[in-house]
Amino acid sequence: xxxxxxxxxxxxxxxxxxxxxxxxxxxxxxxxxxxxxxxxxxxxxxxxxxxxxxxxxxxxxxxxxxxxxxxxxxxxxxxxxxxxxxxxxxxxxxxxxxxxxxxxxxxxxxxxxxxxxxxxxxxxxxxxxxxxxxxxxxxxxxxxxxxxxxxxxxxxxxxxxxxxxxxxxxxxxxxxxxxxxxxxxxxxxxxxxxxxxxxxxxxxxxxxxxxxxxxxxxxxxxxxxxxxxxxxxxxxxxxxxxxxxxxxxxxxxxxxxxxxxxxxxxxxxxxxxxxxxxxxxxxxxxxxxxxxxxxxxxxxxxxxxxxxxxxxxxxxxxxxxxxxxxxxxxxxxxxxxxxxxxxxxxxxxxxxxxxxxxxxx
Amino acid sequence: xxxxxxxxxxxxxxxxxxxxxxxxxxxxxxxxxxxxxxxxxxxxxxxxxxxxxxxxxxxxxxxxxxxxxxxxxxxxxxxxxxxxxxxxxxxxxxxxxxxxxxxxxxxxxxxxxxxxxxxxxxxxxxxxxxxxxxxxxxxxxxxxxxxxxxxxxxxxxxxxxxxxxxxxxxxxxxxxxxxxxxxxxxxxxxxxxxxxxxxxxxxxxxxxxxxxxxxxxxxxxxxxxxxxxxxxxxxxxxxxxxxxxxxxxxxxxxxxxxxxxxxxxxxxxxxxxxxxxxxxxxxxxxxxxxxxxxxxxxxxxxxxxxxxxxxxxxxxxxxxxxxxxxxxxxxxxxxxxxxxxxxxxxxxxxxxxxxxxxxxxxxxxxx
Numbered sequence: 001x002x003x004x005x006x007x008x009x010x011x012x013x014x015x016x017x018x019x020x021x022x023x024x025x026x027x028x029x030x031x032x033x034x035x036x037x038x039x040x041x042x043x044x045x046x047x048x049x050x051x052x053x054x055x056x057x058x059x060x061x062x063x064x065x066x067x068x069x070x071x072x073x074x075x076x077x078x079x080x081x082x083x084x085x086x087x088x089x090x091x092x093x094x095x096x097x098x099x100x101x102x103x104x105x106x107x108x109x110x111x112x113x114x115x116x117x118x119x120x121x122x123x124x125x126x127x128x129x130x131x132x133x134x135x136x137x138x139x140x141x142x143x144x145x146x147x148x149x150x151x152x153x154x155x156x157x158x159x160x161x162x163x164x165x166x167x168x169x170x171x172x173x174x175x176x177x178x179x180x181x182x183x184x185x186x187x188x189x190x191x192x193x194x195x196x197x198x199x200x201x202x203x204x205x206x207x208x209x210x211x212x213x214x215x216x217x218x219x220x221x222x223x224x225x226x227x228x229x230x231x232x233x234x235x236x237x238x239x240x241x242x243x244x245x246x247x248x249x250x251x252x253x254x255x256x257x258x259x260x261x262x263x264x265x266x267x268x269x270x271x272x273x274x275x276x277x278x279x280x281x282x283x284x285x286x287x288x289x290x291x292x293x294x295x296x297x298x299x300x301x302x303x304x305x306x307x308x309x310x311x312x313x314x315x316x317x318x319x320x321x322x323x324x325x326x327x328x329x330x331x332x333x334x335x336x337x338x339x340x341x342x343x344x345x346x347x348x349x350x351x352x353x354x355x356x357x358x359x360x361x
Numbered sequence: 362x363x364x365x366x367x368x369x370x371x372x373x374x375x376x377x378x379x380x381x382x383x384x385x386x387x388x389x390x391x392x393x394x395x396x397x398x399x400x401x402x403x404x405x406x407x408x409x410x411x412x413x414x415x416x417x418x419x420x421x422x423x424x425x426x427x428x429x430x431x432x433x434x435x436x437x438x439x440x441x442x443x444x445x446x447x448x449x450x451x452x453x454x455x456x457x458x459x460x461x462x463x464x465x466x467x468x469x470x471x472x473x474x475x476x477x478x479x480x481x482x483x484x485x486x487x488x489x490x491x492x493x494x495x496x497x498x499x500x501x502x503x504x505x506x507x508x509x510x511x512x513x514x515x516x517x518x519x520x521x522x523x524x525x526x527x528x529x530x531x532x533x534x535x536x537x538x539x540x541x542x543x544x545x546x547x548x549x550x551x552x553x554x555x556x557x558x559x560x561x562x563x564x565x566x567x568x569x570x571x572x573x574x575x576x577x578x579x580x581x582x583x584x585x586x587x588x589x590x591x592x593x594x595x596x597x598x599x600x601x602x603x604x605x606x607x608x609x610x611x612x613x614x615x616x617x618x619x620x621x622x623x624x625x626x627x628x629x630x631x632x633x634x635x636x637x638x639x640x641x642x643x644x645x646x647x648x649x650x651x652x653x654x655x656x657x658x659x660x661x662x663x664x665x666x667x668x669x670x671x672x673x674x675x676x677x678x679x680x681x682x683x684x685x686x687x688x689x690x691x692x693x694x695x696x697x698x699x700x701x702x703x704x705x706x707x708x709x710x711x712x713x714x715x716x717x718x719x720x721x722x723x724x725x726x727x728x
Contacts, residue, residue, distance in 0.1 A: 043525050044496060142398065172397050172552050173596045177680070181671055184660050188691060199525040206662035206669065226686050229665030240527055242666065289666060289684075311579045312558045314640040314682075332684065333640070 002068045002082075002160035002193055004032040004055060009064035011050055017062065024050045025061070026217040032161075034069075035191040037184075039204035042214035043240070049165060051214070052197045056163050057081050068160055082160040084153025086167045090145035092152065094138040098129055101137055102151045109156075123151045126186060143175040147182065154186070161193040168203055180206055201241055213237050229287070235357045238285050244317065244328045247291065248283045248354070258284045258353070261323055263302040268348040271360060280356030288330040290350035293318065294343045295336065301343030309337055320344070362423050363387040364409060364514060364546055369418035371404055371570075378404040379415070380570040386548065388423075388513070391540045391562030393578060394550040395593060401570040402550040406516045409548065410437050422513065438507035440517040444500040446491040452478075453487040456505045477509045480539055497528040508539065515540075517549045521556070533559045554596040558582060566590050583718045588634060588711040597639040597669060600679040602654075605632050611701060614675055619652040622702035624715050633714070636705040639682035643698045644670065644689075651698040654679075658689045672697065 011025040020026060024047045032038055032055075040048045053059040054066060057078040065074045073081055092101050102120040107113075124130045127147045132140060137148055146167060153162050168176050180203065187194055198204050204211050205225040213221045213228065213236075220234045221227075232238035238246030251258040251265070256272040258265045265284060267275070275282060294301060304327065308319040316337055318329045327344070331337060353360040364386050371379035379401050386392050394402050407413040408420065411432040420428045427435055438459075446455050453474060460470045478484040481501045491499050500520065507515060521529040537560060540547045551557055557564055557578055564578040566585075573593075574586045585591035591599045604613040607630045611619050621628075643651075656672035656679065663669075663686055670681040670689055674697075681697055689695060706715040 043527060173554065174397070174592065174598050177596075177598055180662070181660050184662070199527075201526060202664065205664040225663055225665035227665075243530060245527070287666070310559065310561070312555065313579070313582050314638065 003034040003070075004161065004193065004195075005067040005070075006030055006032075006051075006055070007065040007067060009051075009054060009061045009066070011047075011054060011059065011061045011063075023062075024217055025054070028064075028219060030212075030219065030222070032193060032195065034193055037187050037194045037207060037209045038196065039208035039211045040195060040197045040214060041199070041201060041204040041211055041240075043199060046214040047217040048197050048199075048214050052163055052165055052195065055161075055195065056083055056085060082156070082158050084150075084156065084159050084162045086146070086149050086153060086162065086164045088166045088169045090142070090149045092137050092145060092148050095136060097134055097136055098124070098140075098148055099133040101148050102129075102155050105152055105155055119155050119157065123155045126154070126189065127151050127182065141175075143171050143179055146171065146179065150183075150186075154190070159192060161195060164194070164196040164198075166198055166200075167196075168198075168200075176203075183207060201243070205241070213240065215240075231352070231359060231361070232285070233359045233361075235283065235285065235354050238287075238352075238354075242287055242289075244288050244330070246285045246287050246352075247327045248285050249322070249325055249327075251282050251284045253282065258282075258351075260284065260302075260325075263322065264300075265302065265346045265351065266300060266348055267351055267353065271348075271351070271353050274360045275353045275355070278353075278355035278360045283354045283357075284346070285352040285354055286346055286350060288317070288328045290347060291327065291329040292345040292347065293320075293329055293331065293338055294345065295338035295341075296343070298343050298345065301345055304342050304344050306338055306340055306342050318342075363390075364423075365419075365421040366409070367419040367421065369408055369415045369420065371408060371413060372416045377570050379408065382408075382418070382570075382572060384565065384572060384575070386546050386563075388546055389544055391537075391547045391549065391560060392565060393557045393560050393562060394548060394565045394567060395552070395554065395557045396550075396567040397552060397593060400567045400593075402567060403518055404570070405567065406439070406518050406548060406550060409514065410439055410516055411435055412439075436510075436513040438510045438512035438515050440500075440503055440507045440520045442519045442522050444496070444503040444523070446499055446502050446506075448491055450490075451487065452483060452489050452491065452494075452502055455491065455502050456487075456509055459506060459510045473509050477505045480508070481505045481535070497524050497532075500524055501532075504536075508543075511543075511545070513545055515543065515545045515547045517547070519550050519552070522552075529556075537561065554582075554594050557594070564594075566593055568593060584713060584716050585636075585705065586713050588636070588707050591636050591705060591707075591713075595638055597680045597682055599636050599638055600642065600677070602635045602637070602674075602677060602679075603632070604635050606630055611635075613654075617652060617654060619701045620650070622704070622717070624702070624717060624719070625704075625706060628706065628715060632709055634707040634709075634711070636707060637699055637703050639669070639680045641699065641703040642679065642681040644681060644683055644687060644695065646698050648700060650702070651700055654697040654699060656695055656697050658691055658693050658695055660691060661687070661689045663688065670695075 006028050009028045010023055012023045014022050042048045054061045057076055065072055103116045106116040196207050215236045221237050228241045249260050251260045253275050256267055258267055304320040304322045307321050310317045314333050316331045320327045366382050366384040369382040396402050408415050456474045457470050483501050561578050564581050565575050566573045568589055574581055574590045585594055602613050606628055609621055656674040659673050660671040668683045668687045672679050708714050
């Protein structure tokens with residue numbers, strides 16, 4: 001197991017990077033604790049796979065150092081770093097049995113056969129692969145194959161960390177639930193350092209204790225799923241986390257009230273006070289789940305137009321227009337959906353303020 | 362007007378890809394084909410398109426038998442999972458290519474390309490090459506090229522699966538509007554229940570090459586006709602509990618007992634399977650009718666706005682979906698609450714016999 005330290009990392013794929021925009025990773029300086037379950041979340045092109053490859057040793061960063069338990073491994077290749085990797089597509093030998101697939105990494109290192117057998121059987125047990133040990137990998141379903149890839153990583157007892165690069169992308173939704181559960185159980189049992197790269201917020205949020213959100217080559221927030229949902233530090237995090245993302249409306253402040261054209265939205269006093277001191281363009285942000293709708297006119301309600309209602313089974317997404325701006329609300333099954341006209345209530349405890357894209361706090 | 366598949370079978374080697382498909386889709390409708398990987402979704406699209414000739418059966422488009430007609434002689438547009446664009450042509454030329462092949466005038470082509478590009482928000486990219494664009498933008502080009510043709514049949518095979526989650530969310534919303542405006546038969550395949558619900562329209566649930574159920578998407582979601590449909594059309598996975606109905610009481614195992622909901626009153630005594638979706642299982646009591654189910658926590662997943670508690674209950678594995686953040690220690694004993702009026706009831710053959718939105722289902726309507 002390892003504590004991984006990234007020290008002033010920057011990376012460019014160009015030979016002579018000049019400007020900031022030449023860098024895929026601009027500046028990353030942080031520590032990944034031993035035994036932590038981390039997700040690295042961001043849109044494609046944000047640099048998350050680049051960062052993972054720097055951690056694994058597939059890439060040497062343009063600048064900065066990578067430390068495992070305090071030892072500088074920046075120049076070491078992946079095979080010298082004792083890490084296991086699981087990729088989007090299963091990596092295994094189709095013609096070998098499941099047992100031989102699991103045993104391969106150990107036999108390859110000349111480990112005695114009785115030890116090989118013991119470890120392979122242990123890992124098969126953890127991953128529910130025991131019934132398939134004598135079958136060839138070729139005939140197995142996608143999720144079983146992905147478990148074998150994972151098992152080939154876990155089988156080595158000296159693994160420092162396991163790195164996952166979008167491992168569930170090719171897996172059907174119902175099997176994802178099963179595999180995610182397995183990953184969590186392994187983390188509970190073995191307390192390995194896990195780093196999981198994905199663009200899928202659901203995978204990231206359910207897998208990780210800490211989610212690292214990346215955007216344009218930088219980390220914009222590290223937090224628990226709840227932090228990211230309730231207090232996104234950047235409008236990008238508000239947009240990217242949550243489905244649909246957070247609603248944002250440009251505003252001005254008038255005492256404790258945010259003014260959006262003619263509409264007035266009361267804020268809590270602390271937020272308003274901080275907002276008055278903040279510089280830059282102000283925006284109000286609220287999650288679709290927190291926006292309250294009423295079909296009757298209510299005091300302090302903001303009148304809006306109902307544009308569309310989508311039935312998502314367990315909830316409905318209501319698209320509203322407020323002048324030329326679009327807002328989304330998420331209503332759970334059984335709640336009344338206003339027709340045509342609705343009055344919006346922004347509960348102050350859930351209404352956030354952003355200045356130049358940064359959370360006012 | 363529309364497409365009819367009449368007893369279509371497709372066999373390759375010894376394997377059955379499509380098994381007696383009978384389907385009728387009308388012009389102006391959006392149809393989602395939902396099924397697991399390898400269920401036959403792509404085979405179904407390829408047969409409709411004329412890319413594969415069925416082993417037996419007929420395909421009729423707008424009243425004309427087109428079973429043996431080549432794909433290029435038919436009015437079809439198809440979008441694949443992995444986007445395909447001409448790498449050496451600009452975005453403009455990529456979108457224009459199907460129209461140029463048809464010998465349309467320059468002015469007409471220009472008008473159509475710009476209109477379609479605007480619809481997909483790629484009007485600023487027309488002079489670029491595909492390699493300069495992101496995956497999401499490239500798939501938009503492929504979709505634009507399929508839309509510009511105004512084909513009678515627009516087939517999309519898991520078109521968003523390789524895109525980022527957030528892009529997918531945005532395109533799902535946009536595509537809904539685009540599909541509504543078209544005078545075409547739109548067929549869209551997916552493995553994801555949430556995507557099917559988002560697109561709405563009609564649904565065709567398939568498994569192992571067979572059609573299991575068709576109907577309006579929300580209607581099928583609320584009345585999954587078989588255990589398999591309920592499984593394929595639930596994310597998180599649906600929970601199944603075995604039970605018996607006897608003398609007006611529903612029993613599960615030794616200890617769980619509850620009164621029958623109104624819609625179950627006509628069911629005869631016997632063994633049934635009770636299906637309930639995760640969002641209808643709760644960690645606290647909501648009403649006095651709620652039944653209590655003792656269970657052991659296997660895992661808690663917290664997304665920040667929702668919590669998924671995985672529990673073991675006898676031999677079954679259940680998932681509880683709660684709004685909000687709730688932590689529960691692994692291994693702890695908890696009680697789960699369920700309103701008996703939320704159950705889908707399946708008979709021993711796995712056929713839906715009663716559901717909350719439909720009082721007991723008349724025998725002749727059962728499949």
